[in-house]
Amino acid sequence: MMRAWKLPILLVLCGSVIAIGQILQGSPVQAAVFLLVFVVLAGASSPLLFPKPVGALEAQRRSAVDGKPVVYWRAGCKYCMRLRFRLGRRARQLHWVDIWRDPAGAAVVREANGGDETVPTVFVAGRPHVNPGHVWVREQLPSSGG
The missing domain is CATH 1.20.5 (Single alpha-helices involved in coiled-coils or other helix-helix interfaces)
Structure with missing residues (x-):
């Protein structure tokens, strides 16, 4: 931490x-x-500036229930900050996992990125997307959450 x-x-x-x-x-x-x-x-x-982070296992569980993407990030990452700012209030609709606070989250990111801790890595329906654009991330939010 x-x-x-x-x-x-x-x-x-x-x-x-x-x-x-x-x-x-x-x-x-x-x-x-x-x-x-x-x-x-x-x-x-x-x-x-980020919504309260949850652990990777809890984020995955919540995502399975509500269909919202899981964003793996870390403090100080300019790409994470850019995504967060461009999402605006919609950022609170995602599940955020701080890989520096959650070793399981860091392991998920390393597995998805060939051993690298490249963030933001956004999981949608169990599939990783590295440093996606904010418009694409918004489109992945369930319309009922919207």
């Missing part, structure tokens, strides 16, 4: 160091701007 927070923590620390330097140089406004930018970047690269 800590691995998912390394980049956001590093961004906040770097922003804090730069802000302190700006304050010492007599530029408190510039310090505040730098700190705000780094905090926003930290938030964007954190797990906070």
Whole structure:
């Protein structure tokens, strides 16, 4: 779980160091701007922007019941963030598995991708799709969920 927070923590620390330097140089406004930018970047690269992750087994069980795709992702992945942002509110209709929090999820992704942990990997009806477009993912949602 800590691995998912390394980049956001590093961004906040770097922003804090730069802000302190700006304050010492007599530029408190510039310090505040730098700190705000780094905090926003930290938030964007954190797990906070994603729906609450579930374990791979639970996601597979839920998907079998409701027919919704399962998205395997990890914090800090720019392709995962792009998919999440482009899906907008519809992202909450999918089952999200954070492969850094769930070893079983990481194993599923490695099996689907020849040993690589390539994300996002989206499973629809048990078939993996690596880094699919957001329009395609939206089309895979059951119409009743919509």
